[in-house]
Amino acid sequence: MTKVLIIYASDYGSTQKMAEAVAAGVETVENAKAQILQAEDVKQEDLLASNAVIVGTPTHMGSPDWRIKQFIDQVCGPLWMKDALVGKVAAVFGTASGFGSSGGGSELTLLTLLSNFAELGMILIPLPKNTPGFAKAGLQWGPCARTGDENLTPIGVSDEKLEAARHHGANVARAAMALKDTSIFRA
Amino acid sequence: MTKVLIIYASDYGSTQKMAEAVAAGVETVENAKAQILQAEDVKQEDLLASNAVIVGTPTHMGSPDWRIKQFIDQVCGPLWMKDALVGKVAAVFGTASGFGSSGGGSELTLLTLLSNFAELGMILIPLPKNTPGFAKAGLQWGPCARTGDENLTPIGVSDEKLEAARHHGANVARAAMALKDTSIFRA
Amino acid sequence: MTKVLIIYASDYGSTQKMAEAVAAGVETVENAKAQILQAEDVKQEDLLASNAVIVGTPTHMGSPDWRIKQFIDQVCGPLWMKDALVGKVAAVFGTASGFGSSGGGSELTLLTLLSNFAELGMILIPLPKNTPGFAKAGLQWGPCARTGDENLTPIGVSDEKLEAARHHGANVARAAMALKDTSIFRA
C-alpha cells in the first residue's frame, strides 16, 4: 500500500475542494490510499507513516496561509532536524483570487511551500503542461485554481478546474509507488 | 529633467507594446522623459545617464528571455562591480502566454529581474493593486499582460491591458523624481 | 518626524539583536524615530502611523517564521484590502543558521516577506553591496546574519555582523523621509 497524505488550510472551502480532488485522484491509482488532514490536525506520526505528502494553501498576499507555516515550523521542524522525511515524495497545490489575471501571487506561494519540502529532502513532483485540466488551473509547480473574478469577488472552484488536481494526486501516488522501495539518498 | 530608460526584449511585439505603454506613462509626468531601447542596444552610458530603469521581458519557461540576461551579465555586470547604479530606481514588467490561468510562470520571471536590480542596489517600485488596470494585467511585482488563450494561441495585448503599464511608467517617473536629489545609501 | 516601525520574531535572540541594530541605525538619521515591536504585538494603528516598516525573521526551513505570517495574514490582510499602506516604504532583514555555507534558505525567506510588502504596494529598499558590513552579513534583499556554524551549532550574532543592519535602518529612514510628502502612486 502506498500512502499519500494531503494537508491543507482553507478559508471558504475552495482549497478544501481542491484537496478532495487531489485525494480522489490518488485513489484512482491501484494500491494507493489517500488521507486528508487540516494543517492544525497533522501529527508527526502522520507524516512518518506516509510515502508522499501533498500540501495545499490559499494565497494570502503572495505567500502561504500562516496555519500552513505553523504546521511546517512546529510539526515538520523536529523531523527536519532528524532528517526523518528524506527521500519521501512531496507536491503542492493552491488557490488564489487571481486578481490581476497573472496568478495573483500564487507562484511564489507554491514555491515557498516547495522550499520547505526541499529542505526536508523530499523529491518534488511538478505539474506538466500536458496534464488534463492544466489550461484551466495549471502552474508548473502544481495545480492552482483561480477563485475570484476581476472584482475580487469569490467565484468558487468549478469542476473543470479540479481536473488538474485529480491528475496531480494520481501522478504523486505513482511517483511515491515507484520510489518507495528505493533508497535514493545515501550517506 | 528626470530620465527613465525602458529596456525590453520582444518576440512577436507584445512586450514591445507594453514597453511603449510604460514610456507613454512616463511622459505624462511633467519633467520626465522616456527612452526606449531593445536589450541588445543598451550601453553602459544609457544606464548611467538615467534616473530610473524599467525592464520588460516575455516569460520563457518560467524565467526571462535570454537576451535580457545577456544584457544584465555583459552590460550591467561591470557597473555592479563599480556600484555605479546604487540608489537609482528600478521596476519591471512582463508578458506571458498565461497558459494555465495562474500566471504561466510570470511571477518568478519578474522576480528574477528584480533580483538583478536589487543586486545593483536599486530602489524597487511595485505595482499596487489599486492601480487602474491592475485587474486586467496586474501582479504585485509589475504589470504583466497575458498574451495567449487556453489553447496557447496568441491573442495580442488589448488596450485595456496597457492601462496598468501606463500607470507603472508614471509611478516610476514620480519615484525617480522624488529620489533623484537625495542620497539614500551612504557608506 | 519620520517614523520607522521595526517588527520581528525571534527564537533565541539573534533576530532581536538584528532588530535593535536596525533601530539604532534609524535613529542616527535626524528627525527619524524607530519603534520596535514583536510580530504578535503589532496593531493596524502602528502600521498606519509609520512611514516605513522593516520586518525581520529567522529562517525556518527556507521560509519566514509562522508568527510573522500570522501577523501578515491577520493584521496586514485587512489593510491590503483597503490599500491603506500603498506608497509607504518597506524593507526586510533576517537571520539563518547558514548551514551549508550558501545562505541556508535565507534568500527565499527574505523574498517571501518582500512579496507581502509588494502586495501592499510598498516601495522596497534593497541592500547595496557597497554597504559597510555587507561582506559579513549582506544579501541583495537585506542584511542577513549567519547564526550557526558548520555543525548547526548556534554562534550568536557578532557585532561586526550588525553593521549592515545599522546601515539598512539608516537607509530606510532616509528613503522614507524622501518619499513621505510625495504621492508616487495615483489612481
Add this chain to the structure above:
Amino acid sequence: MTKVLIIYASDYGSTQKMAEAVAAGVETVENAKAQILQAEDVKQEDLLASNAVIVGTPTHMGSPDWRIKQFIDQVCGPLWMKDALVGKVAAVFGTASGFGSSGGGSELTLLTLLSNFAELGMILIPLPKNTPGFAKAGLQWGPCARTGDENLTPIGVSDEKLEAARHHGANVARAAMALKDTSIFRA
C-alpha cells in the same frame, strides 16, 4: 543503462569543476553513465537520449548565466512545446562568489533553473541536509560552492566542497534509474 546529462556554463573553471564532480558521482552508480556538455554544445537529441539532466551555473547578479538561459530558450523551448521531456529527472547545482556570507544570490539562481525544469514537467531532486559535504557546499535546491572570499577575491573550489556535488550526481542517477521504466505522468 541510465544516462545522466550534465550541462554547465563556467567562467573561470569553478562550475566546470563542480560539473566534473557531479559526473564522477553519477559514475559511482552501477549501470549509470554521465555525459558532460557545455551549454552552447547541447542539442535536442542529447536531452532526448538522457534519463536525467543536471544543470549547473555560476551566480551572476542573482540569476543564472545568460548562456544557460540561451540554451533553455533555444534548445529546450521547442521540446517544451512538444512535452518531450515530461517525466525525466532534473536537478541543479551552482557556484557563487558568496560575497555577503548569505549565499550571494545563489538560491534564487538555482530556483530560476528549477522553474525551467518544472515547466518541462521534470521530477526535481533536491539536496537533503544529511548529504555528506552539505555543511561545506549545500543548499536545499542543490550543491552550491562558494568561490570567493569576503573581498570578492576568487578562492577556487576546494575538494571538500565537491563532496556534496559527487553525492548529488549519485542521487540523481539512482532516482533516474528508479523512475525510468515507470510512467508517472499520464493524460
